[in-house]
Amino acid sequence: MKAVTEQDIRTSFINCSKGEAKRLPLPRDLDELPWDDLDFLGWRDLSAPGRSYIVTERAGELIGVTLRFPSQQRGFLHRSMCSLCLTTHPGNGVSLMTARKTGTAGREGNSVGLYICTDLACSLYVRGKKVPASGGRFKESLTLEEQVERTRTNLDAFLGKLYG
Template identity: 35%
Template sequence: MRALTESDVRASFINATDDELGMIEMPHDFILVDWDFHDFLAWRDPASSKRGCVLVEIGGSTVGIVLRASDAGRARSGMCNICHSMQPGNQVALFSARRAGPAGLRGDSIGTYMCADLSCHENVRLAHPLAPNEIRAEGQVDVRLDGTRRRMERFVARIQEEKD
């Protein structure tokens, strides 16, 4: 990703009202973000435990969406639909995002299960444990990175779609 300022980040959100934009807090380590390392940036809002934010580059510009976490917890393990990591039930949450434009103003939203702390970008970089006789295939992490980036881009693009 290209480096962004706080003003750039706030201007990129496509599904947030002016009031929401004023309430969103940047991650605590925002000034330390290694932008070259990130395919997308996602964080839970330090000011609101239910709010999350995602920034993705699509078509050369940065698109941001505001997410809302569900209240209900899960008792069983679940899989994140973005990074495809299996997690204990309390570490996967249903996040929904209001659509951009008129559809979002009517209350239309889209949801998916994600890592509860929105750490998909880091989780996909962790190597899976190997069985005693198993050999790690070269490029396996790269394939997982590409898939995670594509799935996040598709989710954000669905939020961005104009629906009447």
């Protein structure tokens, strides 16, 4: 992913109002992020537990999405797999994140959900730059490039479901 500015991020959101996008907190370390290793920019809202954001490029356009997830705690023995990067995590390492749909469907309260790494570090897990609490990922026969492409494809499919 190419580096983006605060203004780029704020104008990219498709499932919230311009006012909401203007007020949402952004990552403080935008200049220090490993942009070459990111398929999307994802962060949690530390001031609003249960709220996260994803910004990515889709069809040549920057797309931002607000997400909500439950704050309930699961036992450490419970394991789940992320639907984007296929990394497994114990406990609360994976959360069902829901995004309000765009347009009329979104105004009527319709949303789409997906199980995603709670810390939104999928890109780093796939590339081995970050290790999940479970100690590692499953060994795969796919190349790194194929795993990255699969993660991007999975995210693109999720974003495609958000449109009306």
